[in-house]
Every structure is written in structure tokens, then in C-alpha cells.
Amino acid sequence: MKADARGAAPAVELRDLTLAYRRRPAVTGVSGRFAPGSMTAVVGPNGAGKSTLLKGIMGSVRASGGRILIDGVRRRDIGYLPQAGELDRSFPISVLDLVSLGLWRRAGPFGRIGRDLAGEVEAALAAVGLEGLGDRLVGTLSGGQLQRALFARLLLQDARLLLLDEPFTAIDARTTRELMDLVRRWNGEGRTVIAVLHDMELVREYFPETLLLARETVAWSRTPDALARPNLARAQALSEDLDTQAPPAEGSRAA
Numbered sequence: 001m002k003a004d005a006r007g008a009a010p011a012v013e014l015r016d017l018t019l020a021y022r023r024r025p026a027v028t029g030v031s032g033r034f035a036p037g038s039m040t041a042v043v044g045p046n047g048a049g050k051s052t053l054l055k056g057i058m059g060s061v062r063a064s065g066g067r068i069l070i071d072g073v074r075r076r077d078i079g080y081l082p083q084a085g086e087l088d089r090s091f092p093i094s095v096l097d098l099v100s101l102g103l104w105r106r107a108g109p110f111g112r113i114g115r116d117l118a119g120e121v122e123a124a125l126a127a128v129g130l131e132g133l134g135d136r137l138v139g140t141l142s143g144g145q146l147q148r149a150l151f152a153r154l155l156l157q158d159a160r161l162l163l164l165d166e167p168f169t170a171i172d173a174r175t176t177r178e179l180m181d182l183v184r185r186w187n188g189e190g191r192t193v194i195a196v197l198h199d200m201e202l203v204r205e206y207f208p209e210t211l212l213l214a215r216e217t218v219a220w221s222r223t224p225d226a227l228a229r230p231n232l233a234r235a236q237a238l239s240e241d242l243d244t245q246a247p248p249a250e251g252s253r254a255a
Contacts, residue, residue, distance in 0.1 A: 102156030
């Protein structure tokens, strides 16, 4: 992903935002702003609405109340890295084909990838440490290798707003460190990064800003302040209170 010359980094503003997942509120009354070029972690208990928030920003979940304002980029041009568990690893697609999907904006959904673009795909694979694995089927990859492939696809999108949903879950420390360095480099190029994370030490080390969510905003500020013990305790209490309410419909999930 090269330095982007197509304009300034985008900002994302939430105004009294409510999002529902399978007709149940997942995010309620959230207001705040992801500043241009910021790097923000979204954290909170399971079921706090973190993943749903990213999908709302991306446009795959519609707001049932309030607004999402994105300044400086179209939703179709947002870079989104889903949870690895959302992918069907049994689908017979090669690593090369998966990564090449990052070029759809330039090549078109049915466009052919010429020699120049093929060279970019190979460079992206090399950048994440997957040289020589292009012909492997995605289903044969380890968890860390799959995550590297998803990062290579994201790299080719060359997006200015990056939404990362649990990008470091169930991968080893070395892979986490190398991919985190890639995220920091993207942010250093002026891109706005919003990442759902569970590892609080990783958040404290790398992310200047944090949104602590428990369906509602618990804190949204500099990371040391957002992750202060009283805020974490309040998030946990809100989560336990939600657990006493009626469970969602079978098969639903709002992370």
C-alpha cells in the first residue's frame, strides 16, 4: 500500500447512532468522531456491539437511529478486514485469487489482471511474508497465514479508511507484531484506522485513542484514560446487566 495522494484522510462522525442486529439493539446512542488520520481501538465485552459498529460504518448494517457521517471517502472505497471466522475456508479459492480481490476497484469485478497488476499481487504477498504460496488453497493455510493473506488483500485496496475486525485473534506473537507494524505504517501514511481488539496490552502499546463500548459509550478518549479501571468496571457491569435480559434470537450475534 503506497502513500495515498487522492486526498486527505477521512473522518467518521457518529451522531446518536443506534444499530440493530436481527432486530435487537446492538449499539445505542453513540456519538463521537474518529478524527482524520487517527488510529482508534474499539474494545468492550463480548456482545458489546463492536463488530456491528464497524459494519454500520461500512454500510452493511443500516442505522435504525441517528447518523453516520463519513467525510472524504465513499463507503465503497473503505478497506474492511473481516473476522477470519466469517470466511468459508472450504471454498476452493487460491491465496492468489483471494488477495487479487483487493484489486476489484481498479480491475472491475470481472476484469482481467494484467502483468502490472499481477506484479502488485506478488509484491503484496511478499510484503506479508507469503512469497511462493499463491497457488495454495485458502483452506490449507494456518490461522496466521490466512490473516496475512487478508492483510495482503487489504494492502491492494489502497484505502484511506481501514476497518479491522479482530485482526490479531488466534495468531502467534510474531505474526501479530509484523502485521501490527504494517498497520502502523498505513496510519503513518495518513490513513484513518479503526480496529476492534481484545488484547488490552496491544491497545495500550499501539493505539493512541480508544472507544470503550458496552452497546453504549463507556469512554471515548485517549487510551490511558479510556481504559482506566472505573471505566472497565462499568463496561463489565453493563455487560452483566445485558446478560440478565432476554437472550437474542437463536443464531444471532452482535460482537
